[in-house]
Amino acid sequence: MLDPKLLRADLDNTVRKLARRGITVDTAALAAIEEQRKRVQVHAEQLQAERNAKSKAIGMAKAKGEDASKVMQEASTIGAALTQAQAELERIQTALNDVVLGIPNIPHESVPEGHDERGNIEVRRWGEPRKFDFTPKDHVEVGERLGLMDFEVAAKISGARFVVMKGTLARLHRALIQFMLDLHTRDHGYVEVYVPYLVNSASLRGTGQLPKFEADLFKVPHESIDDEVALKALQGKDNDSVAVKKIDRSLYLIPTAEVPVTNLVRDVIVDAKEMPLKFVCHTPCFRSEAGSYGKDTRGMIRQHQFEKVELVQIVPPRDSYAALEALTGHAEKILQLLQLPYRVVTLCAGDMGFSAAKTYDIEVWLPGQNRYREISSCSNFEDFQARRMQARWRNPETSKPELAHTLNGSGLAVGRTLVAILENYQQQDGRVQVPSALRPYVGGLESI
RNA sequence: GGAGAGAUGGCCGAGUGGUCGAAGGCGCACCCCUGCUAAGGGUGUAUACGUCAAAAGCGUAUCGAGGGUUCAAAUCCCUCUCUCUCCGCCA
Numbered sequence: 001m002l003d004p005k006l007l008r009a010d011l012d013n014t015v016r017k018l019a020r021r022g023i024t025v026d027t028a029a030l031a032a033i034e035e036q037r038k039r040v041q042v043h044a045e046q047l048q049a050e051r052n053a054k055s056k057a058i059g060m061a062k063a064k065g066e067d068a069s070k071v072m073q074e075a076s077t078i079g080a081a082l083t084q085a086q087a088e089l090e091r092i093q094t095a096l097n098d099v100v101l102g103i104p105n106i107p108h109e110s111v112p113e114g115h116d117e118r119g120n121i122e123v124r125r126w127g128e129p130r131k132f133d134f135t136p137k138d139h140v141e142v143g144e145r146l147g148l149m150d151f152e153v154a155a156k157i158s159g160a161r162f163v164v165m166k167g168t169l170a171r172l173h174r175a176l177i178q179f180m181l182d183l184h185t186r187d188h189g190y191v192e193v194y195v196p197y198l199v200n201s202a203s204l205r206g207t208g209q210l211p212k213f214e215a216d217l218f219k220v221p222h223e224s225i226d227d228e229v230a231l232k233a234l235q236g237k238d239n240d241s242v243a244v245k246k247i248d249r250s251l252y253l254i255p256t257a258e259v260p261v262t263n264l265v266r267d268v269i270v271d272a273k274e275m276p277l278k279f280v281c282h283t284p285c286f287r288s289e290a291g292s293y294g295k296d297t298r299g300m301i302r303q304h305q306f307e308k309v310e311l312v313q314i315v316p317p318r319d320s321y322a323a324l325e326a327l328t329g330h331a332e333k334i335l336q337l338l339q340l341p342y343r344v345v346t347l348c349a350g351d352m353g354f355s356a357a358k359t360y361d362i363e364v365w366l367p368g369q370n371r372y373r374e375i376s377s378c379s380n381f382e383d384f385q386a387r388r389m390q391a392r393w394r395n396p397e398t399s400k401p402e403l404a405h406t407l408n409g410s411g412l413a414v415g416r417t418l419v420a421i422l423e424n425y426q427q428q429d430g431r432v433q434v435p436s437a438l439r440p441y442v443g444g445l446e447s448i
Numbered sequence: 449g450g451a452g453a454g455a456u457g458g459c460c461g462a463g464u465g466g467u468c469g470a471a472g473g474c475g476c477a478c479c480c481c482u483g484c485u486a487a488g489g490g491u492g493u494a495u496a497c498g499u500c501a502a503a504a505g506c507g508u509a510u511c512g513a514g515g516g517u518u519c520a521a522a523u524c525c526c527u528c529u530c531u532c533u534c535c536g537c538c539a
Contacts, residue, residue, distance in 0.1 A: 009501095038498080038499090041497085041498060041499095041508090042498070042499070042507095044508085045497095045498065045499090045507060045508045045509090046507080046508095048507085048508060048509085049506095049507055049508070051519075051520080052507095052508090052520085054519065054520090055466070055519055055520040056466075056467055056520085057467090057519095058466070058519060058520070059465095059466030059467060059519095059520070060466080060467055062466070063466075063467075068519090071519080072519050072520095073519085074519085075519035075520080076518095076519050077519095078519080079519080249528095249529090269458085269495095271458095390496095394458095399477085399493095401494095401495075
Protein backbone atom coordinates (compact mmCIF):
# COMPACT_ATOMS: atom_id res chain seq x y z
CA MET A 1 0.00 0.00 0.00
CA LEU A 2 1.26 3.42 -0.88
CA ASP A 3 1.52 6.11 1.75
CA PRO A 4 -1.91 7.79 1.63
CA LYS A 5 -0.12 11.11 2.08
CA LEU A 6 1.46 10.69 -1.35
CA LEU A 7 -1.97 10.42 -2.88
CA ARG A 8 -3.14 13.52 -1.10
CA ALA A 9 -0.23 15.91 -1.13
CA ASP A 10 1.72 14.71 -4.16
CA LEU A 11 -0.87 13.05 -6.34
CA ASP A 12 0.30 14.17 -9.78
CA ASN A 13 3.90 13.25 -9.16
CA THR A 14 2.91 9.88 -7.73
CA VAL A 15 0.68 9.10 -10.65
CA ARG A 16 3.48 9.99 -13.05
CA LYS A 17 5.79 7.50 -11.36
CA LEU A 18 3.08 4.84 -11.46
CA ALA A 19 2.56 5.47 -15.15
CA ARG A 20 5.94 3.82 -15.71
CA ARG A 21 4.23 0.55 -14.86
CA GLY A 22 1.69 1.17 -17.57
CA ILE A 23 -1.16 1.86 -15.21
CA THR A 24 -3.32 4.90 -15.14
CA VAL A 25 -5.00 6.39 -12.10
CA ASP A 26 -8.12 8.46 -12.32
CA THR A 27 -6.74 11.44 -10.46
CA ALA A 28 -9.87 13.53 -10.73
CA ALA A 29 -12.01 10.82 -9.17
CA LEU A 30 -9.44 10.18 -6.49
CA ALA A 31 -9.12 13.86 -5.64
CA ALA A 32 -12.89 14.20 -5.51
CA ILE A 33 -13.40 11.31 -3.13
CA GLU A 34 -10.53 12.56 -1.02
CA GLU A 35 -12.12 15.97 -0.77
CA GLN A 36 -15.36 14.32 0.27
CA ARG A 37 -13.57 12.26 2.89
CA LYS A 38 -12.03 15.33 4.45
CA ARG A 39 -15.32 17.18 4.68
CA VAL A 40 -17.27 14.28 6.16
CA GLN A 41 -14.54 13.23 8.56
CA VAL A 42 -14.16 16.70 10.00
CA HIS A 43 -17.89 16.95 10.39
CA ALA A 44 -18.22 13.57 12.09
CA GLU A 45 -15.38 14.27 14.46
CA GLN A 46 -16.86 17.64 15.38
CA LEU A 47 -20.14 15.98 16.29
CA GLN A 48 -18.33 13.43 18.39
CA ALA A 49 -16.38 16.10 20.19
CA GLU A 50 -19.62 17.89 20.94
CA ARG A 51 -21.26 14.75 22.25
CA ASN A 52 -18.24 13.86 24.36
CA ALA A 53 -18.21 17.31 25.92
CA LYS A 54 -21.87 17.08 26.86
CA SER A 55 -21.50 13.58 28.24
CA LYS A 56 -18.65 14.77 30.37
CA ALA A 57 -20.76 17.66 31.62
CA ILE A 58 -23.51 15.23 32.55
CA GLY A 59 -21.06 13.14 34.50
CA MET A 60 -19.74 16.14 36.38
CA ALA A 61 -23.21 17.47 37.13
CA LYS A 62 -24.38 14.11 38.44
CA ALA A 63 -21.29 13.80 40.60
CA LYS A 64 -22.21 17.08 42.23
CA GLY A 65 -25.82 15.99 42.57
CA GLU A 66 -27.08 18.63 40.17
CA ASP A 67 -29.89 18.19 37.70
CA ALA A 68 -28.52 17.12 34.34
CA SER A 69 -31.71 16.50 32.45
CA LYS A 70 -31.35 19.59 30.26
CA VAL A 71 -27.89 18.66 29.03
CA MET A 72 -29.00 15.07 28.56
CA GLN A 73 -31.77 16.35 26.38
CA GLU A 74 -29.29 18.31 24.27
CA ALA A 75 -26.91 15.41 23.99
CA SER A 76 -29.57 13.04 22.79
CA THR A 77 -30.28 15.23 19.78
CA ILE A 78 -26.76 14.76 18.43
CA GLY A 79 -27.12 11.02 17.99
CA ALA A 80 -28.95 10.85 14.69
CA ALA A 81 -26.70 13.29 12.84
CA LEU A 82 -23.63 11.57 14.21
CA THR A 83 -24.78 8.11 13.17
CA GLN A 84 -25.45 9.38 9.70
CA ALA A 85 -22.11 11.13 9.39
CA GLN A 86 -20.25 8.09 10.63
CA ALA A 87 -22.02 5.81 8.19
CA GLU A 88 -21.15 8.13 5.34
CA LEU A 89 -17.56 8.38 6.46
CA GLU A 90 -17.26 4.63 6.63
CA ARG A 91 -18.65 4.27 3.15
CA ILE A 92 -16.19 6.82 1.78
CA GLN A 93 -13.24 5.30 3.57
CA THR A 94 -14.10 1.84 2.33
CA ALA A 95 -14.29 3.15 -1.22
CA LEU A 96 -11.02 5.03 -0.82
CA ASN A 97 -9.35 2.04 0.74
CA ASP A 98 -10.45 -0.23 -2.09
CA VAL A 99 -8.83 2.13 -4.56
CA VAL A 100 -5.61 2.45 -2.59
CA LEU A 101 -5.29 -1.32 -2.02
CA GLY A 102 -5.48 -1.79 -5.77
CA ILE A 103 -2.62 0.59 -6.57
CA PRO A 104 0.78 -1.08 -7.09
CA ASN A 105 4.08 0.03 -5.60
CA ILE A 106 6.08 2.87 -7.10
CA PRO A 107 9.09 1.63 -9.09
CA HIS A 108 12.46 2.65 -7.69
CA GLU A 109 14.34 5.28 -9.71
CA SER A 110 16.91 2.70 -10.81
CA VAL A 111 14.22 0.54 -12.43
CA PRO A 112 14.45 0.70 -16.23
CA GLU A 113 11.63 1.81 -18.50
CA GLY A 114 9.63 -0.80 -20.36
CA HIS A 115 6.24 -2.36 -20.81
CA ASP A 116 7.07 -6.05 -20.68
CA GLU A 117 9.92 -8.51 -20.40
CA ARG A 118 11.57 -7.06 -23.47
CA GLY A 119 12.37 -4.01 -21.37
CA ASN A 120 14.31 -6.01 -18.79
CA ILE A 121 18.01 -5.34 -18.61
CA GLU A 122 20.68 -7.97 -18.16
CA VAL A 123 23.12 -6.96 -15.45
CA ARG A 124 25.48 -9.93 -15.43
CA ARG A 125 26.09 -13.48 -16.58
CA TRP A 126 27.79 -16.30 -14.79
CA GLY A 127 29.09 -19.53 -16.30
CA GLU A 128 29.34 -20.80 -19.84
CA PRO A 129 26.51 -22.87 -21.30
CA ARG A 130 27.88 -26.33 -21.93
CA LYS A 131 28.66 -27.44 -25.50
CA PHE A 132 26.92 -30.73 -26.17
CA ASP A 133 28.26 -33.24 -28.70
CA PHE A 134 24.72 -34.56 -29.02
CA THR A 135 21.34 -32.84 -29.15
CA PRO A 136 20.36 -32.17 -25.56
CA LYS A 137 16.90 -33.33 -24.55
CA ASP A 138 14.55 -31.39 -22.36
CA HIS A 139 13.99 -32.47 -18.75
CA VAL A 140 10.76 -34.29 -19.57
CA GLU A 141 12.52 -36.63 -21.95
CA VAL A 142 15.46 -37.05 -19.61
CA GLY A 143 13.24 -37.81 -16.64
CA GLU A 144 10.85 -40.09 -18.44
CA ARG A 145 13.64 -42.03 -20.11
CA LEU A 146 15.02 -42.73 -16.66
CA GLY A 147 11.55 -43.91 -15.66
CA LEU A 148 11.63 -41.57 -12.69
CA MET A 149 9.33 -38.77 -13.82
CA ASP A 150 5.67 -39.40 -14.60
CA PHE A 151 3.19 -36.76 -15.72
CA GLU A 152 0.50 -39.21 -16.78
CA VAL A 153 0.03 -40.79 -13.39
CA ALA A 154 0.04 -37.31 -11.83
CA ALA A 155 -2.71 -36.29 -14.26
CA LYS A 156 -4.72 -39.34 -13.24
CA ILE A 157 -4.38 -38.52 -9.55
CA SER A 158 -4.86 -34.76 -9.77
CA GLY A 159 -4.93 -33.34 -13.29
CA ALA A 160 -2.70 -31.26 -15.49
CA ARG A 161 0.30 -29.38 -14.11
CA PHE A 162 1.31 -31.97 -11.54
CA VAL A 163 4.17 -34.42 -11.49
CA VAL A 164 5.13 -37.65 -9.79
CA MET A 165 8.82 -38.39 -9.23
CA LYS A 166 10.35 -41.60 -8.00
CA GLY A 167 13.52 -43.15 -6.70
CA THR A 168 16.80 -41.30 -7.05
CA LEU A 169 15.11 -38.41 -8.81
CA ALA A 170 12.77 -37.83 -5.87
CA ARG A 171 15.78 -38.11 -3.62
CA LEU A 172 17.77 -35.58 -5.64
CA HIS A 173 14.81 -33.24 -5.44
CA ARG A 174 14.77 -33.58 -1.66
CA ALA A 175 18.55 -33.23 -1.53
CA LEU A 176 18.33 -29.85 -3.26
CA ILE A 177 16.11 -28.56 -0.48
CA GLN A 178 18.52 -29.67 2.24
CA PHE A 179 21.45 -28.26 0.33
CA MET A 180 19.84 -24.85 -0.06
CA LEU A 181 18.67 -24.65 3.54
CA ASP A 182 22.09 -25.65 4.83
CA LEU A 183 23.90 -23.06 2.74
CA HIS A 184 21.63 -20.19 3.69
CA THR A 185 21.60 -21.01 7.39
CA ARG A 186 25.29 -21.88 7.66
CA ASP A 187 26.93 -19.35 5.32
CA HIS A 188 24.41 -16.57 4.80
CA GLY A 189 23.07 -16.05 8.31
CA TYR A 190 19.42 -16.93 7.81
CA VAL A 191 17.24 -18.47 10.50
CA GLU A 192 15.26 -21.45 9.28
CA VAL A 193 11.53 -21.33 9.96
CA TYR A 194 8.70 -23.76 9.54
CA VAL A 195 5.33 -22.17 8.80
CA PRO A 196 1.68 -22.95 7.98
CA TYR A 197 0.84 -23.76 4.36
CA LEU A 198 -2.73 -22.54 4.77
CA VAL A 199 -3.07 -18.86 5.53
CA ASN A 200 -5.90 -16.43 6.17
CA SER A 201 -6.90 -13.52 3.99
CA ALA A 202 -5.31 -10.92 6.27
CA SER A 203 -1.90 -12.44 5.62
CA LEU A 204 -2.45 -12.39 1.87
CA ARG A 205 -3.58 -8.80 2.06
CA GLY A 206 -0.40 -8.01 3.95
CA THR A 207 1.92 -9.23 1.23
CA GLY A 208 -0.28 -7.91 -1.59
CA GLN A 209 -1.82 -11.03 -3.18
CA LEU A 210 -5.25 -9.92 -1.98
CA PRO A 211 -7.59 -8.36 -2.81
CA LYS A 212 -6.43 -8.12 -6.41
CA PHE A 213 -5.05 -11.54 -7.26
CA GLU A 214 -7.42 -13.99 -5.65
CA ALA A 215 -7.80 -15.84 -8.95
CA ASP A 216 -4.17 -16.97 -8.74
CA LEU A 217 -4.76 -18.77 -5.44
CA PHE A 218 -6.24 -22.05 -4.29
CA LYS A 219 -8.95 -21.29 -1.78
CA VAL A 220 -10.07 -23.76 0.88
CA PRO A 221 -13.62 -22.93 1.98
CA HIS A 222 -14.25 -22.85 5.70
CA GLU A 223 -17.03 -21.27 7.71
CA SER A 224 -16.96 -20.79 11.42
CA ILE A 225 -20.57 -21.17 12.53
CA ASP A 226 -22.65 -24.21 11.81
CA ASP A 227 -26.45 -24.19 11.66
CA GLU A 228 -26.85 -25.65 15.12
CA VAL A 229 -24.84 -22.93 16.79
CA ALA A 230 -26.61 -20.25 14.81
CA LEU A 231 -29.98 -21.67 15.81
CA LYS A 232 -29.00 -21.77 19.46
CA ALA A 233 -27.89 -18.18 19.30
CA LEU A 234 -31.14 -17.10 17.68
CA GLN A 235 -33.12 -18.77 20.44
CA GLY A 236 -31.08 -16.92 23.08
CA LYS A 237 -32.39 -14.19 25.28
CA ASP A 238 -31.60 -11.01 23.38
CA ASN A 239 -32.85 -12.01 19.98
CA ASP A 240 -32.83 -8.53 18.53
CA SER A 241 -29.24 -7.83 19.44
CA VAL A 242 -27.90 -11.06 18.01
CA ALA A 243 -26.16 -10.62 14.70
CA VAL A 244 -25.73 -14.17 13.52
CA LYS A 245 -24.11 -14.63 10.19
CA LYS A 246 -21.68 -17.12 8.87
CA ILE A 247 -18.23 -15.71 9.00
CA ASP A 248 -16.03 -16.62 6.08
CA ARG A 249 -12.97 -18.22 7.60
CA SER A 250 -11.69 -19.56 4.33
CA LEU A 251 -8.02 -20.29 4.09
CA TYR A 252 -5.73 -20.22 1.09
CA LEU A 253 -2.89 -22.51 0.09
CA ILE A 254 0.24 -20.41 0.05
CA PRO A 255 1.52 -19.39 -3.39
CA THR A 256 4.95 -18.80 -1.84
CA ALA A 257 6.54 -18.93 1.62
CA GLU A 258 6.83 -15.15 1.34
CA VAL A 259 3.26 -14.93 2.65
CA PRO A 260 3.53 -16.76 5.99
CA VAL A 261 7.14 -15.76 6.60
CA THR A 262 6.79 -12.02 5.95
CA ASN A 263 3.61 -12.03 8.03
CA LEU A 264 5.64 -13.18 11.02
CA VAL A 265 6.14 -9.47 11.64
CA ARG A 266 2.58 -8.35 10.91
CA ASP A 267 1.45 -6.00 13.70
CA VAL A 268 4.86 -6.27 15.31
CA ILE A 269 7.28 -3.56 16.35
CA VAL A 270 10.69 -5.14 15.87
CA ASP A 271 13.48 -4.19 18.23
CA ALA A 272 16.26 -2.43 16.31
CA LYS A 273 18.79 -4.74 17.95
CA GLU A 274 17.16 -7.73 16.28
CA MET A 275 17.42 -6.23 12.80
CA PRO A 276 17.94 -7.30 10.17
CA LEU A 277 15.65 -10.29 10.46
CA LYS A 278 16.68 -12.95 7.96
CA PHE A 279 14.54 -16.03 7.47
CA VAL A 280 14.89 -18.99 5.16
CA CYS A 281 11.98 -21.31 4.68
CA HIS A 282 11.20 -24.34 2.58
CA THR A 283 7.55 -24.85 1.63
CA PRO A 284 5.48 -26.24 -1.13
CA CYS A 285 3.83 -23.51 -3.19
CA PHE A 286 0.41 -23.71 -4.80
CA ARG A 287 -0.69 -21.61 -7.74
CA SER A 288 -3.83 -21.84 -9.79
CA GLU A 289 -2.03 -20.55 -12.90
CA ALA A 290 -5.27 -19.01 -14.05
CA GLY A 291 -4.59 -17.13 -17.24
CA SER A 292 -1.51 -19.12 -18.16
CA TYR A 293 -3.35 -21.65 -20.28
CA GLY A 294 -1.19 -22.91 -23.05
CA LYS A 295 1.96 -21.50 -21.46
CA ASP A 296 4.65 -23.97 -20.40
CA THR A 297 2.20 -26.82 -20.54
CA ARG A 298 4.99 -29.32 -20.95
CA GLY A 299 7.07 -30.47 -18.02
CA MET A 300 7.84 -29.16 -14.60
CA ILE A 301 8.38 -25.50 -15.41
CA ARG A 302 4.89 -24.35 -14.48
CA GLN A 303 3.06 -26.52 -11.95
CA HIS A 304 0.16 -26.10 -9.58
CA GLN A 305 2.40 -27.44 -6.82
CA PHE A 306 6.13 -26.97 -6.45
CA GLU A 307 8.77 -26.71 -3.76
CA LYS A 308 10.64 -23.54 -3.06
CA VAL A 309 13.24 -22.33 -0.59
CA GLU A 310 12.50 -18.71 0.15
CA LEU A 311 14.68 -15.96 1.62
CA VAL A 312 12.97 -13.16 3.53
CA GLN A 313 14.51 -10.11 5.15
CA ILE A 314 13.04 -7.43 7.36
CA VAL A 315 15.44 -4.48 7.47
CA PRO A 316 15.72 -0.80 8.44
CA PRO A 317 14.72 1.33 5.42
CA ARG A 318 18.15 2.75 4.77
CA ASP A 319 19.62 -0.75 4.37
CA SER A 320 17.07 -2.24 2.03
CA TYR A 321 18.82 -1.71 -1.29
CA ALA A 322 22.08 -3.08 0.02
CA ALA A 323 20.07 -6.00 1.37
CA LEU A 324 18.53 -6.59 -2.07
CA GLU A 325 21.99 -6.92 -3.61
CA ALA A 326 23.11 -9.27 -0.83
CA LEU A 327 19.98 -11.38 -1.00
CA THR A 328 20.27 -11.74 -4.76
CA GLY A 329 23.86 -12.83 -4.24
CA HIS A 330 22.75 -15.47 -1.76
CA ALA A 331 20.42 -16.97 -4.35
CA GLU A 332 23.11 -16.82 -7.05
CA LYS A 333 25.49 -18.70 -4.79
CA ILE A 334 23.33 -21.81 -5.07
CA LEU A 335 23.64 -21.81 -8.85
CA GLN A 336 27.37 -21.18 -8.66
CA LEU A 337 27.89 -24.13 -6.34
CA LEU A 338 25.75 -26.29 -8.60
CA GLN A 339 27.77 -25.02 -11.58
CA LEU A 340 24.66 -23.94 -13.45
CA PRO A 341 25.08 -21.01 -15.87
CA TYR A 342 22.75 -18.12 -15.24
CA ARG A 343 22.16 -14.45 -15.81
CA VAL A 344 20.64 -11.73 -13.66
CA VAL A 345 18.19 -9.23 -15.12
CA THR A 346 16.64 -6.12 -13.66
CA LEU A 347 12.93 -6.15 -14.32
CA CYS A 348 11.63 -3.07 -16.07
CA ALA A 349 8.82 -1.02 -14.58
CA GLY A 350 6.15 -2.70 -16.67
CA ASP A 351 7.23 -6.27 -15.86
CA MET A 352 7.48 -6.01 -12.09
CA GLY A 353 5.10 -7.61 -9.64
CA PHE A 354 2.41 -5.59 -7.92
CA SER A 355 4.15 -5.05 -4.57
CA ALA A 356 7.75 -4.70 -5.69
CA ALA A 357 9.74 -1.47 -5.93
CA LYS A 358 12.64 -3.24 -7.61
CA THR A 359 13.16 -6.82 -8.73
CA TYR A 360 16.07 -8.88 -10.00
CA ASP A 361 15.22 -12.09 -11.76
CA ILE A 362 17.81 -14.82 -11.88
CA GLU A 363 17.50 -16.91 -15.01
CA VAL A 364 19.16 -20.30 -15.35
CA TRP A 365 20.36 -21.74 -18.64
CA LEU A 366 18.14 -24.55 -19.93
CA PRO A 367 19.75 -26.46 -22.84
CA GLY A 368 16.42 -28.17 -23.59
CA GLN A 369 14.87 -24.79 -24.35
CA ASN A 370 18.11 -23.19 -25.50
CA ARG A 371 17.46 -20.16 -23.37
CA TYR A 372 17.54 -18.68 -19.89
CA ARG A 373 14.47 -19.25 -17.70
CA GLU A 374 13.50 -17.61 -14.43
CA ILE A 375 14.56 -19.60 -11.38
CA SER A 376 14.48 -16.85 -8.76
CA SER A 377 12.91 -13.49 -8.29
CA CYS A 378 14.41 -11.17 -5.66
CA SER A 379 12.53 -8.04 -4.70
CA ASN A 380 12.66 -5.06 -2.42
CA PHE A 381 9.15 -4.03 -1.43
CA GLU A 382 10.34 -1.04 0.57
CA ASP A 383 7.48 -0.17 2.96
CA PHE A 384 4.68 -1.28 0.64
CA GLN A 385 4.02 -4.61 2.35
CA ALA A 386 5.03 -3.26 5.74
CA ARG A 387 2.33 -0.59 5.58
CA ARG A 388 -0.30 -3.16 4.67
CA MET A 389 0.68 -5.40 7.53
CA GLN A 390 1.86 -2.77 10.01
CA ALA A 391 5.30 -4.30 10.26
CA ARG A 392 7.41 -1.77 12.09
CA TRP A 393 10.65 -1.27 13.91
CA ARG A 394 11.64 1.18 16.58
CA ASN A 395 14.12 3.60 15.05
CA PRO A 396 16.73 4.35 17.72
CA GLU A 397 17.30 7.81 16.22
CA THR A 398 13.72 8.89 16.68
CA SER A 399 12.70 6.22 19.21
CA LYS A 400 9.45 6.08 17.26
CA PRO A 401 7.95 3.06 15.52
CA GLU A 402 8.50 3.35 11.79
CA LEU A 403 7.63 1.07 8.90
CA ALA A 404 10.28 -1.50 8.14
CA HIS A 405 11.33 -2.55 4.66
CA THR A 406 10.65 -6.10 3.50
CA LEU A 407 12.46 -8.16 0.88
CA ASN A 408 12.31 -11.65 -0.42
CA GLY A 409 13.69 -13.87 -3.07
CA SER A 410 13.65 -17.48 -4.10
CA GLY A 411 16.73 -19.28 -3.04
CA LEU A 412 15.76 -21.18 -5.21
CA ALA A 413 12.70 -22.62 -6.88
CA VAL A 414 13.46 -26.30 -6.30
CA GLY A 415 11.53 -27.83 -9.19
CA ARG A 416 13.15 -25.56 -11.72
CA THR A 417 16.56 -26.19 -10.20
CA LEU A 418 15.98 -29.89 -10.69
CA VAL A 419 14.96 -29.20 -14.27
CA ALA A 420 18.18 -27.26 -14.81
CA ILE A 421 20.27 -30.10 -13.40
CA LEU A 422 18.55 -32.69 -15.56
CA GLU A 423 19.10 -30.64 -18.68
CA ASN A 424 22.59 -29.33 -17.98
CA TYR A 425 24.04 -32.53 -16.54
CA GLN A 426 22.50 -35.04 -18.95
CA GLN A 427 24.73 -37.58 -20.64
CA GLN A 428 24.35 -39.10 -24.05
CA ASP A 429 23.50 -42.48 -22.51
CA GLY A 430 20.49 -40.93 -20.79
CA ARG A 431 22.02 -40.81 -17.35
CA VAL A 432 22.38 -37.59 -15.39
CA GLN A 433 25.44 -36.62 -13.39
CA VAL A 434 24.90 -35.37 -9.86
CA PRO A 435 26.58 -31.98 -9.29
CA SER A 436 29.46 -32.53 -6.91
CA ALA A 437 28.07 -30.08 -4.35
CA LEU A 438 24.98 -32.27 -4.06
CA ARG A 439 26.67 -35.64 -3.73
CA PRO A 440 26.99 -35.50 0.07
CA TYR A 441 23.21 -35.14 0.15
CA VAL A 442 22.54 -38.26 -1.91
CA GLY A 443 24.89 -40.65 -0.20
CA GLY A 444 27.76 -39.97 -2.58
CA LEU A 445 25.76 -40.93 -5.66
CA GLU A 446 27.56 -39.69 -8.78
CA SER A 447 24.82 -40.10 -11.32
CA ILE A 448 21.27 -41.24 -11.75
C1' G B 449 -15.76 -33.27 20.64
C1' G B 450 -17.27 -32.02 26.18
C1' A B 451 -16.51 -28.75 30.76
C1' G B 452 -14.38 -24.45 32.78
C1' A B 453 -11.16 -19.87 33.09
C1' G B 454 -9.19 -15.85 30.67
C1' A B 455 -7.67 -11.66 26.85
C1' U B 456 -6.27 -4.19 29.66
C1' G B 457 -0.21 0.09 27.51
C1' G B 458 7.04 -2.64 26.18
C1' C B 459 5.96 -6.26 30.51
C1' C B 460 3.12 -7.33 35.21
C1' G B 461 -1.43 -5.75 37.04
C1' A B 462 -5.87 -2.56 39.16
C1' G B 463 -10.25 -0.91 37.44
C1' U B 464 -18.28 -3.55 37.14
C1' G B 465 -21.54 2.74 33.66
C1' G B 466 -19.64 9.10 34.10
C1' U B 467 -13.97 14.51 34.77
C1' C B 468 -10.42 6.69 32.48
C1' G B 469 -5.93 6.88 27.57
C1' A B 470 -6.71 4.18 31.80
C1' A B 471 -4.16 3.57 39.27
C1' G B 472 0.19 1.02 40.97
C1' G B 473 4.58 -1.65 39.91
C1' C B 474 8.54 -3.25 36.57
C1' G B 475 11.33 -1.81 32.53
C1' C B 476 13.26 2.28 29.71
C1' A B 477 15.09 7.63 29.07
C1' C B 478 16.83 12.07 31.23
C1' C B 479 18.07 14.83 35.68
C1' C B 480 19.57 15.20 41.01
C1' C B 481 22.20 13.03 45.05
C1' U B 482 26.05 9.73 46.05
C1' G B 483 34.01 9.55 45.19
C1' C B 484 32.58 5.87 40.24
C1' U B 485 29.07 -0.38 42.34
C1' A B 486 24.53 -0.73 45.30
C1' A B 487 20.67 2.11 47.34
C1' G B 488 17.77 6.82 47.13
C1' G B 489 14.96 11.29 45.00
C1' G B 490 12.68 13.82 40.68
C1' U B 491 10.69 14.10 35.73
C1' G B 492 9.12 11.78 31.51
C1' U B 493 7.57 7.37 28.92
C1' A B 494 1.33 4.26 23.73
C1' U B 495 -0.39 4.15 18.76
C1' A B 496 -3.16 5.63 14.59
C1' C B 497 -5.87 9.23 12.15
C1' G B 498 -7.68 14.24 11.20
C1' U B 499 -6.84 19.64 11.09
C1' C B 500 -2.15 22.59 9.64
C1' A B 501 2.80 24.26 4.53
C1' A B 502 5.16 22.23 8.97
C1' A B 503 5.67 22.12 14.22
C1' A B 504 3.03 23.26 18.47
C1' G B 505 -1.79 23.05 19.69
C1' C B 506 -6.57 21.17 19.20
C1' G B 507 -9.85 17.15 17.91
C1' U B 508 -11.15 11.81 17.04
C1' A B 509 -10.36 6.68 17.78
C1' U B 510 -8.12 2.52 20.26
C1' C B 511 -8.64 -1.83 27.05
C1' G B 512 -8.74 -9.42 21.70
C1' A B 513 -12.44 -8.47 17.13
C1' G B 514 -17.33 -7.17 15.51
C1' G B 515 -22.24 -5.70 16.81
C1' G B 516 -25.96 -3.87 20.51
C1' U B 517 -28.00 -0.94 24.92
C1' U B 518 -27.05 4.30 26.77
C1' C B 519 -26.59 11.26 26.69
C1' A B 520 -22.08 8.34 28.17
C1' A B 521 -19.03 1.51 27.78
C1' A B 522 -12.51 -1.16 29.66
C1' U B 523 -17.04 -1.77 32.75
C1' C B 524 -23.79 -4.12 30.78
C1' C B 525 -25.82 -7.58 26.55
C1' C B 526 -24.88 -10.73 21.96
C1' U B 527 -21.59 -13.14 18.40
C1' C B 528 -16.81 -14.48 16.93
C1' U B 529 -11.48 -15.26 17.48
C1' C B 530 -7.45 -16.59 20.30
C1' U B 531 -4.99 -18.41 24.89
C1' C B 532 -4.90 -21.56 29.26
C1' U B 533 -6.72 -25.92 32.45
C1' C B 534 -9.26 -30.71 32.79
C1' C B 535 -11.66 -34.97 30.14
C1' G B 536 -12.10 -37.63 25.42
C1' C B 537 -9.93 -38.64 20.64
C1' C B 538 -5.77 -38.52 17.58
C1' A B 539 -0.41 -38.31 13.70
